[in-house]
Amino acid sequence: MAITVAVLMCLATGGLAGNEPLEAWKAGIATVVITPEQPMWMAGYASRTKPSEGKIHDLYAKALALEDGQGTRLVIVAVDLIGFPREFRDRMEKEVGARYKLPPEGLLLNASHTHSGPELRAWRATQMWDLPPEQIELSKQYSETLRGKLVELVGQALADLTPARLSYVYARTGFAMNRRLQGAKGYSIAPNVDGPVDHEVPVLQVLSADGKKRRALMFGYACHNTTLSDYEFCGDYAGFAWRYVEEAHPGTTAFFITGCGADQNPTPRRTLEWAQQHGRALSNAVEAALLARPRPVRGPLKVALEEAMLELERPPSVEDLKKQASSTTASLYERRHAEELLAELEKTGRVSSTYPYLVHVARFGDDLTMVGLAGEVVVDYSLRLKKELAGPAVWVAGYTNEVSGYVPSRRVLEEGGYEARGAIVYYSTIPLPFTSSIETLIVDKVHELVRRTRTAASQ
Ligand SMILES: [Zn+2]
Incomplete structure (x- = not known):
């Protein structure tokens, strides 16, 4: 017992004193408008039949650069976009590495997954095959321009690094509802009040070094x-939420980070009023969190970024693929997906059996662990990781660094439905469903990186 108490006291002392004084942090902020300058095909819904028509408000990219007392840096880039393709992330990582000496693990991209933004990968996704060539060209040009803007943005945030204090707190809000409803024919997308949700609203606060200004x-x-599904550019509920937070705190930049919401929908939806009301509910939760006394976040900052090699199902036989490609009962996208697999088999003799999946961990001393998972991640991951990593505050983000498909848990994969396999035909990047090892492989990689980024005080 005495040993336990001694260890606990040691932990407490280590934690309070920390390896860093509070003032050791530096933070830098930059923002840029990324609204396309002309009508563009919009991302997220295969049912759209024409390019965008105007905007409700501008789309933004924002960067928060953080540096601890030992010079370790992390730049978090939050954007009003559907998600980043892997090749976008890889090229941007190289460019910020060359220009600012920012290592790969120092760059964390997160997309709000608005379905009212431009399509970045019109030449890849199967639902985009019918686009007019000029729209495909516009999408390529937009991606190029965007990458240039985001590289500049990272530079501006790093140039803005000035002493800061960090604190963390959270509250809750309830408009996200599980959207996997079981019926006679399996799971469909419909509100399911009994399904799992994660209603927490994590908040990282950046203050000036004297604590007087909320940056x-x-x-x-x-x-x-x-919430929205029309033809005007808009940040949807997230875009309204950060605007409401900024209106309530003049001079403060607000950033939205998407969590593991792949199987969650804002409910109700489909009107501008609902998008605004959900934005208001989320900004109210930020206000509630601030009343709940944010706790200091100390360093040191440790970051790690690695791939977990996920396993994919074996492809159907050539015979079955041919049947699917010419089936009268299969959807257009199912037929195209079968054609793509056939073309790949013909060209290379195989379809990939693995997918390199990015896992990002940023550990802020013993006070906060941020986990950034790639893809459209279902809520089971954040609920599980928050339980298993309990101790320091845990923030689990999805839609991080790359979005190339859904990331089901073992449960969702076994239940089936859109997030398990139905959505695969709309993306061209992950060719086949994951095997049931997916959850273990991802969670094990998170634990490995969390162990590696553990500070001396917590060992
Ligand atoms: Zn989605």
Whole structure:
């Protein structure tokens, strides 16, 4: 017992004193408008039949650069976009590495997953095959321009690094509803009040070194950003939420980080009023969190970024693929997906059996662990990781660094439905469903990186 108490006291002392004084942090902030300058095809819904028509408000990219007393840096880039393709992330990582000596693990991208933004990968996804060539060209040009803007943005945030204090707190709000409803024919997308949700709203606060000025509020929520489905550019509920936070705190930059909301929809939805009301509910949760006394976040900062090699199902036989490609009962996208697999088999003789999946961990001393998972991540991951990593505050983001498909848990994969396999035909990047090892492989990688980024005080 005495040993336990001694260890606990040691932990407490180590934690309070920390390896860093509070003042050791530096933070820098930059923002840029990324609204396309002309009508463009919009991302997220295969049912759209024409390019965008105007905007409700501008789309933004924002960067928060953080540096601890030992010079370790992390730049978090939050954008009002559907998600980043892997090749976008890889090229941007190289460019910020060359220009600012920022290592790969120092760059964390997160997309709000608004379905009212431009399509970045019109030449890849199967539902985009019918686009007019000029729209495909516009999408390529937009991606190029965007990368240039984001590289500049990272530079501006790093140039803005000035002494800061960090603190963390959270509250809750309830408009995200589980959207996997079981019926006679399996799971469909419909509100399911009994399904799992993660209603927490994590908030990272960045104050000036003297604590007098609130420089940034970064907050998150696990919910699809899909209130709207029309033809005007808009940040959806997330875009309204950060605007409301900024209106309430003049001079503060607000950042939205998407959580593990792949199987969650804002409910109700489909009107501008609902997007605004959900934005208001989320910004109210940020206000509630601030009343709940944010706790100091100390360093040191440790970051790690690695791939977990996920396993994919074996492809159907050539015979079955041919049947599917010419089936009269299969959807257009199912037929195209079968054609793509056939073309790949013909060209290379095989279809990939693995997928390199990015896992990002940023550990802020013993006070906060941020986990950034790639893809459209279902809520089971944040609920599980928050339980298993309990101790320091845990913030689990999805839609991080790359979005190339859904990331089901073992449960969702076994239950089936859109997030398990139905959505695969709309993406061209992950060719086949994951095997049931997916959850273990991802969670094990998170634990490995969390162990590696553990500070001396907590060992
Ligand atoms: Zn989605």
